[in-house]
Amino acid sequence: MSNYISFSKIDDCGLERKNIDLPEFSELEVVRYFTNLSRKNWGVDVGFYPLGSCTMKYNPKVNDFIAEKFRDFHPFLDDNQPILELLKELENKIAYLVGLDRVSLLPAAGAHGEYTALLIAKKYFSTKNESRDTVLVPDSAHGTNPASASMAGFKVITIKSNSQGQIDIEDLKNKINSNVAVFMITNPNTLGIYEKKIEEIIQICKEYGALTYYDGANFNAIIGKLRPGDMGFDMVHLNLHKTFSTPHGSGGPGAGPIAVRNFLAKFLPIPLISYDGNRYYLNFDLPETIGMIRDFWGNFGVLIRALAYTLSYGKEISKVSEFAVLNANYLRKLIKEYFIDPYDQDFCAHEFVLSASNYKEKGIRAMDIAKRMLDYNIHPPTVYFPLIVEEALMIEPTETEDINTLDYFAEVVRSILRESEVNPSLLKEAPFNTPVGRINEAFASREPKPTRKSLTQ
Numbered sequence: 001m002s003n004y005i006s007f008s009k010i011d012d013c014g015l016e017r018k019n020i021d022l023p024e025f026s027e028l029e030v031v032r033y034f035t036n037l038s039r040k041n042w043g044v045d046v047g048f049y050p051l052g053s054c055t056m057k058y059n060p061k062v063n064d065f066i067a068e069k070f071r072d073f074h075p076f077l078d079d080n081q082p083i084l085e086l087l088k089e090l091e092n093k094i095a096y097l098v099g100l101d102r103v104s105l106l107p108a109a110g111a112h113g114e115y116t117a118l119l120i121a122k123k124y125f126s127t128k129n130e131s132r133d134t135v136l137v138p139d140s141a142h143g144t145n146p147a148s149a150s151m152a153g154f155k156v157i158t159i160k161s162n163s164q165g166q167i168d169i170e171d172l173k174n175k176i177n178s179n180v181a182v183f184m185i186t187n188p189n190t191l192g193i194y195e196k197k198i199e200e201i202i203q204i205c206k207e208y209g210a211l212t213y214y215d216g217a218n219f220n221a222i223i224g225k226l227r228p229g230d231m232g233f234d235m236v237h238l239n240l241h242k243t244f245s246t247p248h249g250s251g252g253p254g255a256g257p258i259a260v261r262n263f264l265a266k267f268l269p270i271p272l273i274s275y276d277g278n279r280y281y282l283n284f285d286l287p288e289t290i291g292m293i294r295d296f297w298g299n300f301g302v303l304i305r306a307l308a309y310t311l312s313y314g315k316e317i318s319k320v321s322e323f324a325v326l327n328a329n330y331l332r333k334l335i336k337e338y339f340i341d342p343y344d345q346d347f348c349a350h351e352f353v354l355s356a357s358n359y360k361e362k363g364i365r366a367m368d369i370a371k372r373m374l375d376y377n378i379h380p381p382t383v384y385f386p387l388i389v390e391e392a393l394m395i396e397p398t399e400t401e402d403i404n405t406l407d408y409f410a411e412v413v414r415s416i417l418r419e420s421e422v423n424p425s426l427l428k429e430a431p432f433n434t435p436v437g438r439i440n441e442a443f444a445s446r447e448p449k450p451t452r453k454s455l456t457q
Helices: 027-039 061-068 081-098 110-127 144-151 169-175 198-207 300-316 318-338 357-362 366-376 403-422 425-429 441-446
Strands: 003-007 020-024 102-104 134-138 155-159 180-185 211-216 235-238 258-260 272-275 280-283 352-355 392-395
Touching: 061 300, 081 102, 081 235, 081 258, 081 272, 081 280, 081 300, 110 144, 110 180, 110 211, 110 235, 110 258, 134 144, 144 155, 144 180, 155 169, 169 198, 180 198, 198 211, 300 318, 318 352, 318 392, 318 403, 357 403, 366 392, 366 403, 366 425, 403 425
Parallel strands: 134 155, 134 180, 180 211, 211 235
Antiparallel strands: 003 020, 102 258, 235 258, 272 280, 352 392
């Protein structure tokens, strides 16, 4: 049991307030507490993390080491030239890789980048005196797409997928009109399938004057190989943790840079980083800007990590997409026969979706398979997403895993499915080896009862 130290607080007027009791612990107690707490958390440093769509790939420690060297820099420093020069270099590299003209590093996350870009689209059409109020979103899109569009004040219309898991061209033609401001597309899409008719899709949108938005969440599947700007897209956001191997947000630091064509650059949020031939400076002089979307110039440490990662690959950055796609196809080949392939593609992009609906009659659900993986020291893949696939298992090995890990995952899948035949209760009651067991998620979401435990428990 810890001791307590009593403090008396004196305010600015010299008046004493009530005592504050603070626990007193030894250094050893504190170290043990946080060490044990860390063991209860899961991360890619602990084991395989095939969380489809979220792209939980390894973050090289050298990037953390480099970012740490800049930890004492502050936006209010008089000499901010090194900071601005590094950020400008990252902007230039992103612009080149996506094939667009101007970049803002300000958005704090991918969804924040979506929201910022949609505000730019709204401002663009308002300057043209066009009251476009609709955004088109595929049914395979990330959930942030319709959410961001709604927050920006747009109505959302869903475009269906066809039997090949790609955008239904006829449905697009039937729903697009002069009220559509933006079509948001992910390519490859969330099913891990490349849109084969992307040029036709872009052309249809252009005929109606709509802007085309590339959701860069899956950019790690094409980096160094294809550029959204070359496909015809007007706007892009990137999730730096998914492509440039920065830490995943998880409620903490993140970054979601956006890139636009020149005709949209004047609407970017302020400040922009500019260069006058002698010095870099923060440019607030954009009369048609959408304004400030956050303080300073973004999450500097995360952006430095992204720059370090990009520089480490240099001209060989296409290896990121090559190995991401190779790993996904290799793993898909190993386990595809045990599930239903909803679209029966010859190959996938950086991730793939299989359906566990063939086990449903036996009382086994995708969630049961996923929960049992925890007992094998594997984080579950994404389940039940995208919503258009029944009993979906969405798996993304990323480019940072080796063949031994992929072979182990396939063997775990086979072992779990054998267990489902002889002892299905193992799957229904799993996990057994985690700090928290199976919970009633529906009940927990309806009646949450958070508790607070003392430090000594």
